Amino acid sequence: MPVGLTSLTRLGTLNLSMNHLTGNIPAEIGSLERIETLDLSSNKLSGPIPQTMVSLTFMNHLNLSYNNLSGKIPTSNQFKTFIDPSIYEGNAGLCGHPLPTDCQGNKETPPVPSADEEDDDSKFDRLWFILSVVIGFCFGFWGVFGTLAVKKSWRYAYFCFVDKVKYAVLDFFSAIATYLQKRS
Structure with missing residues (x-):
């Protein structure tokens, strides 16, 4: 070289x-x-x-x-x-490491980290992730359903909207079924 x-x-x-x-x-x-x-x-x-x-x-x-x-x-x-x-x-x-062949006279092999061992930073990061998911779920879930449970006017508006969507979907499939029956 x-x-x-x-x-x-x-x-x-x-x-x-x-x-x-x-x-x-x-x-x-x-x-x-x-x-x-x-x-x-x-x-x-x-x-x-x-x-x-x-x-x-x-x-x-x-x-x-x-x-x-x-x-x-x-x-x-x-x-x-x-x-x-x-x-x-x-x-x-x-x-030597990472080859499977150890050098002669080298009794020391590099430590292989086990799956059970985690450093403190990764445990701390995992804890924060789980905590943020739980907090996000609680605020999201109770932000929507808690408001519906407390506010009667919002609950009424929500269920009226759900009924309108349900009837629109049923009308759509009914129209398709009628169309297909007329074609055959």
Whole structure:
């Protein structure tokens, strides 16, 4: 991989996939501070993933699949968010999270959050959501039906309106039935 590319510090996207690149990923790749998308897939790159790549904090898309990379996948900064194993697919020598292959001598496995565990913020958000639904239902329901129960004139007007709609619907279907009987 050309080391000269690492001097393009304002680069946002770099796609070098399927270029038959060989050698290691240069350690200087960490100087691409503004890179958001990096695709080095389907090449013949070898060696470890440089530790300097953890400093690429703007990166939100990474694809290193189908190379000859080896070693432990970095686990800090942005690499914590790259949990899709397909990013590293086709690199038999890679190990560590999110791949099912643990690195030898690494007894520590990343914790997998269980479905029962929720952080306090999500519990608080859920509580507020439920509370707002209940309050909204109460105000909406009792705002309409409470008023109908208390105000006789509104109740009378409402039920007159419902009767008019009922008779209009019945008249409509009666007219259609009459029309269909005359046609047959």
